[in-house]
Amino acid sequence: MSVVLSIQGLTKAYKPGVPVLKGIDLDFDERGLTAIIGSSGTGKSTLVRIINRLVDPGDGTIVFKGEDLSRIHGRQLRELRRRIGMVFQEYNLVERLSVMENLLCGRLGYLSPLKAWLRRFPQEDIEHAYQLLDVIGLSNFANQRADSLSGGQRQRVGIARALMQRPELLLADEPTSSLDPKTSVEIMELLKSQGEDNKIPVLVNMHDVELAKRFADRIVGMTGGRVVFDGLPSRLTDDHLKLIYGGEGWLQ
Amino acid sequence: MVSHELTATPLMSRVWQRHTLAQKLSRLSLWLLIGVAVLLSLSSISVIWEFLWDAPEQMADMGSRMWPLDFPYYPATVHAALLETFHIATLGTLFSMVLALPLAILAAHNITPHAGLNLFAKTMLVASRSVNSLVWALLFVAVFGPGPLAGTVAIACRSVGFVGKLLGEALEEVPRGSIEALKAAGATQGSQILYGYWPAVKPAFWSIMLLRWDINVRESSVLGLVGAGGLGMAMNAAIDLFQWDRVAVILLTIFAVVVIGEVVITYFRRKLI
Amino acid sequence: MSSASIPAARPFESSLGAKLLALFILAYACYALGQLDFSWPRFVKGIDNGARFLDRMFPPSFKNWDQLLTGFIESMQIAVLATFFGVLISLPIAILGARNLMPSWATWPARLIVTLCRAFNPVIVAIIFIKAVGFGALAGVLALVMGSIGFVGKLFMEAIEEISMKQIEAIRATGAPFASVVAFGVLPQVMGRLVGFCTYQLDANLRNSTMVGIVGAGGIGGTLFAAFQRFEYDFVLAILITIIAVVLLGELLANYVKRIFNGES
Incomplete structure (x- = not known):
């Protein structure tokens, strides 16, 4: 399989002298769900956000389908972002818009601003949105306002919005951290199946090890801004977990 | 479903x-x-x-007449007028405070449970607010003759409605629990207001007064245009004589006062809250 | 505050600082009264004058109702146009001035414009515009447009600075151009408050249009001033009564519009 995303020597420091990422080297293939695990503050969220440049990288290169995206800006950056879908921990839906409008937000990168202001979306996009609503089981919620939904429903809308972009890569930043265990499993199932159906790689950043082991094809463990484990879930041992999370009291 | x-x-x-x-x-x-x-x-x-279409040209012409500014005019006339404006605004605010307190108490239906009195007070407050300070000034110039007295009374009359309305609303929002406790202890109406309502609305009261004082400083700078004293009178004189370099000095003074006022108000508000 | 412990011990005693402040204000009031040359005889004479004045005001005369109507319609037009164009110009300025959306090279000029518009009373601005475009309603509209930019622009800017940036981030992450981010991320979050500002501003402009008329910028203020100069005090009272009635009506209408929008969006 060919490499879709290649990160080499990536560093990042929000404050000079306090690096959050200390040289990350990772390659991602064109299939499969990768879970990035680690305790909070180890830079996994920063890593995911750097890929679609919500956070600017320090040194290093990030090559996405043959294009170095670490230094692009303006139109080039927008064109890159619309090829990468993103799912957020707190869903980040526009609360006062309807579910349908939130889904259509995923197409804004392809639509001229004038048409966006007039809400003139191509019929094709609207049909795609209805199909996705069927997929996430919210067919009857199209005209409900986003702030009337439950957490799990909101996150499904968040995923559908990302899928509306017809992305070539799906990023998810702690998508289950604000949800109850049962809903978390449903969200992970949705991310996994949509990655497979659309034949795109999925990067999920999470701290729930069991959930990661259950759904991931590959696990990347991070601590202190470095990658300390990279491999199949079955190869992840308690020793690795001690290294990633530190201490062992939490392991039963 | x-x-x-x-x-x-x-x-x-x-x-x-x-x-x-x-x-x-x-x-x-x-x-x-x-x-x-x-x-x-x-x-x-x-x-x-x-x-x-001619306006830009006229504006440019006016701008060129304003330059250079006639700075010696400031110590000669503007400074005294500025002080007068300041006095008008402050005294007007103080007078309005004295007048607004009883009206606000009458307007608040939880203190004055009498619909007729409420309506009377509210009508007075609305009348005060609807008439502009410049119109009030016009009326009082006719009554007291030109000068700062008319300006001060005009500012007071306009402010009563503003302060009274906001204070009345603040009084109506005072939770009933603390008042009922005082009532149960046998407090008279007067001591209910002094010990129950007043502590509850005190911060709101001072912030309303500050806000109104800020507005009054701006408004009193124009009252002179109808002869009610202060900076506006100096400005009117300069405009009538087409002394645009002097008008510019007055405009600059007003701008400075507004900016300084904003800084002072922000400081006090931060101390209050 | 350092004095917080004292009121806790004696809840109903005002602190020393408050007493000093009250004393200072009283002393200042006496000093200022002296400076402004207020005297009791003058005040009494004024009250005397006022009684005669009131006597000539009553009963209000609606004899010249056609003048009243013309003046009012013009005031209304001034208020509508000033609000419309004022809000229209405020929107881009507010977006440019919002520090959470724009870099500082855009925010400080926008903020300077808003501060300038706010600093000067509409009457002063009207006088300047009268010199530029002549007497009449146009000067009034232009002056009130500036006032509206100062008011709506400032409040709208503050409203935008309070929005949730998470929602903006999500829209940005889809690769949306800036104008679309505004349409789908910013406006939905502030629309309700904007409607409130607009109805308030329309109300304020109607009040202020009576004011700018006094210096010659059209509207009912002009009619009022003319009546004053002709000593037709009964007509003055009629105009004042009408103004109060219309302002009251406007307040009721504004409440109604607010309810429509809040119920809807």
Whole structure:
């Protein structure tokens, strides 16, 4: 399989002298769900956000389908972002818009601003949105306002919005951290199946090890801004977990 | 819900509507109303278009006459006028405070449970607010003759409505629990107000007074245009004589006062809250 | 505050600082009264004058109702146009001035414009515009447009600075151009408050249009001033009564419009 995303020597420091990422080297293939695990503050969220440049990288290169995206800006950056879908921990839906409008937000990168202001979306996009609503089981919620939904429903809308972009890569930043265990499993199932159906790689950043082991094809463990484990879930041992999370009291 | 999902409409025929028909109609009629109002106003308002196209030139001309500023005019006249404006604003605010307190108490239905008195007080407050300070000044110049006395009374009359309304609303929002405790302890109406209501509205009261004082400093700078003293009188004189370099000095003074006022108010508000 | 412990011990005693402040204000009031040359005889004479004045005001005369109507319609037109164009110009300025959306090279000029518009009373601005475009309603509209930019622009800017940036981030992450981010991320979050500002501003402009008329910028203020100069005090009272009635009506209408929008969106 060919490499879709290649990160080499990536560093990042929000404050000079306090690096959050200390040289990350990772390659991602064109299939499969990768879970990035680690305790909070180890830079996994920063890593995911750097890929679609919500956070600017320090040194290093990030090559996405043959294009170095670490230094692009303006139109080039927008064109890159619309090829990468993103799912957020707190869903980040526009609360006062309807579910349908939130889904259509995923197409804004392809639509001229004038048409966006007039809400003139191509019929094709609207049909795609209805199909996705069927997929996430919210067919009857199209005209409900986003702030009337439950957490799990909101996150499904968040995923559908990302899928509306017809992305070539799906990023998810702690998508289950604000949800109850049962809903978390449903969200992970949705991310996994949509990655497979659309034949795109999925990067999920999470701290729930069991959930990661259950759904991931590959696990990347991070601590202190470095990658300390990279491999199949079955190869992840308690020793690795001690290294990633530190201490062992939490392991039963 | 479930049965509905089973009979979901076929995929290709679904059309998305952002609003329901009723919503669409009410929105459309509102926009239409705004459009018609603007167009009607535009078409019938008496605008002499030549004057409008000429405006930039006139403004440039005025600007060139303003330069260089006549700074010696400041110590000669403007400074005294500025002090007068300051006194008008401050005294007017103080007087309005004295007048607004009883009216606010009468207007608050939880303190004065008498609909007639409430209505009377509220009407007085609305009348005070609806008439502009410049119009009030016009009235009092006719009564007291030109000068700062008319300006001060005008500022006070305009401010009563503002302070009284906001203070009355603050009084009505005082939670009943603490008042009932005082009542149960046998407190008179007077001590209920002093020990129950007053501590509850004190921060709001001072912040309302500060806000009004800020507004009054700005407003009193123009009252002189109708002869009620302060900076406006100096400005009126300068405009009548086409002394634009002096007008510019006065404008600069007003701007400085507003900026300083904003800084002072921000400081006090931070101390209050 | 350092004095917080004292009121806790004696809840109903005002602190020393408050007493000093009250004393200072009283002393200042006496000093200022002296400076402004207020005297009791003058005040009494004024009250005397006022009684005669009131006597000539009553009963209000609606004899010249056609003048009243013309003046009012013009005031209304001034208020509508000033609000419309004022809000229209405020929107881009507020977006440019919002520090959470724009870099500082855009925010400080926008903020300077808003501060300038706010600093000067509409009457002063009207006088300047009268010199530029002549007497009449146009000067009034222009002056009130500036006032509206100062008011709506400032409040709208503050409203935008309070929005949730998470929602903006999500829209940005889809690769949307800036104008679309505004349409789908910013406006939905502030629309309700904007409607409130607009109805308030229309109300304020109607009040202020009576004011700018006094210096010659059209509207009912001009009619009022003319009546004053002709000593037709009964007509003055009629105009004042009408103004109060219309302002009251406007307040009721504004409440009604607010309810329509809040119920809807």
